[in-house]
Amino acid sequence: xxxxxxxASATVTVAPISxxxxxxxxxxxxxxxxxxxxxxxxPGSNTVTINETSGLAPFSGTPLAVPGFIEAENFxxxxxxxxxxDNTAANEGGAYRTxxxxxxxxxxxxxxxxxxxxxxxxxxxxxxDVQTAGTYTFTTRIxxxxxxxxxxxxxxxxxxxxxxxxxxxxxWTIFVNQSTAGxxxxxxxxxxxxxxxxxxxxxxxxxxxxxxxxx
Numbered sequence: 001x002x003x004x005x006x007x008a009s010a011t012v013t014v015a016p017i018s019x020x021x022x023x024x025x026x027x028x029x030x031x032x033x034x035x036x037x038x039x040x041x042x043p044g045s046n047t048v049t050i051n052e053t054s055g056l057a058p059f060s061g062t063p064l065a066v067p068g069f070i071e072a073e074n075f076x077x078x079x080x081x082x083x084x085x086d087n088t089a090a091n092e093g094g095a096y097r098t099x100x101x102x103x104x105x106x107x108x109x110x111x112x113x114x115x116x117x118x119x120x121x122x123x124x125x126x127x128x129d130v131q132t133a134g135t136y137t138f139t140t141r142i143x144x145x146x147x148x149x150x151x152x153x154x155x156x157x158x159x160x161x162x163x164x165x166x167x168x169x170x171x172w173t174i175f176v177n178q179s180t181a182g183x184x185x186x187x188x189x190x191x192x193x194x195x196x197x198x199x200x201x202x203x204x205x206x207x208x209x210x211x212x213x214x215x
Contacts, residue, residue: 003032014048056083056127056191063129063189067136072194073103073113075124084124092117107173108141118149123195130185137181140164145172154193155185163197 003010014028031045057077064070073096076083086100093104093116101124102117115124138153138161147168153161161180169176 056125058127063127066128066130066185067132070126070128071112072115072124073097073101074126075101075194076127078125082125084122086122087119088117106143106175108143108175114143118196118199120196120198123193126192126194127189128192129189130187133185133187135181136183136185137179138183139177139179141175142166142178143169143172143175145169149199150197152195152197153180153183154195155183155190157191157193159195160184 012030014030028048029045030048032040034040055078058064059074059076064074078084080086080100084099084101086102088102089100091097091099092102093114095105096103096113102115103113104116106112106114106116108114140151144166145168147166149166150163151166152159152163160183164178164180166178
C-alpha cells in the first residue's frame with residue numbers, strides 16, 4: 001500500500017485466510033520503505049503474530065441448516081483430530097480439499113464428490129443449526145461393493161443412531177439411500193459427527209447426508 005502525502009499514520013489490516021491445515025503460529029513482518037518525498041524513522045518494520053486456533057469452524061462460514069441437505073465432503077475446518085480423523089495423512093481420493101480426508105469424484109446421479117477409502121475409526125464433524133425441534137430421519141447416500149461395514153451419527157458427542165449396517169449396493173458406483181429414523185434434535189447449534197465404526201475390508205463410501213424429514 002502507499003501512504004498518501006501529508007498523512008502521519010495509516011492502518012494496515014492483516015486478514016488471515018482460514019484453511020484445513022494445522023500449521024502452528026505464523027508471523028508477518030510489515031516494513032515501511034522510504035521514497036523521494038519521505039524518510040522513515042526507526043523502527044521501520046514490525047512483526048504481527050497469527051496464532052493457530054484449534055476450534056471447529058463451518059466449511060462455508062455458516063452452520064449447516066437442519067432440516068436440510070448436507071454434503072459429506074463439506075465437513076468443518078479445524079484439521080486432524082478436531083474436525084476430522086483419518087488414518088492416513090494424504091487425501092487418497094485426490095479431489096476437492098487438501099486434508100487427510102479421502103474425497104473423490106463419484107459417479108452418482110448429479111455427480112459431485114464423496115468420502116471414500118474409509119477405514120474403521122475415522123470420523124467427520126459438522127456444525128449444524130437445528131431450526132425446529134423434533135424427531136428427524138437421517139438419510140445417507142451410500143455405495144459399497146460388499147456389505148458388512150457400519151457407521152453411526154453423533155450429536156454433541158453422544159451416539160444418536162447406534163451402528164448402521166451397510167448392505168451391498170452391487171458396485172462402488174451404485175448409490176442408494178439408507179434411512180435411520182427417530183433421531184430427536186433440539187433447536188440451536190450442535191456438532192454432528194459421522195463416525196465410521198467398521199468396514200468390510202473394502203471402500204465403503206458415504207456421499208451425502210440428508211437429515212431433511214421431521215416426523
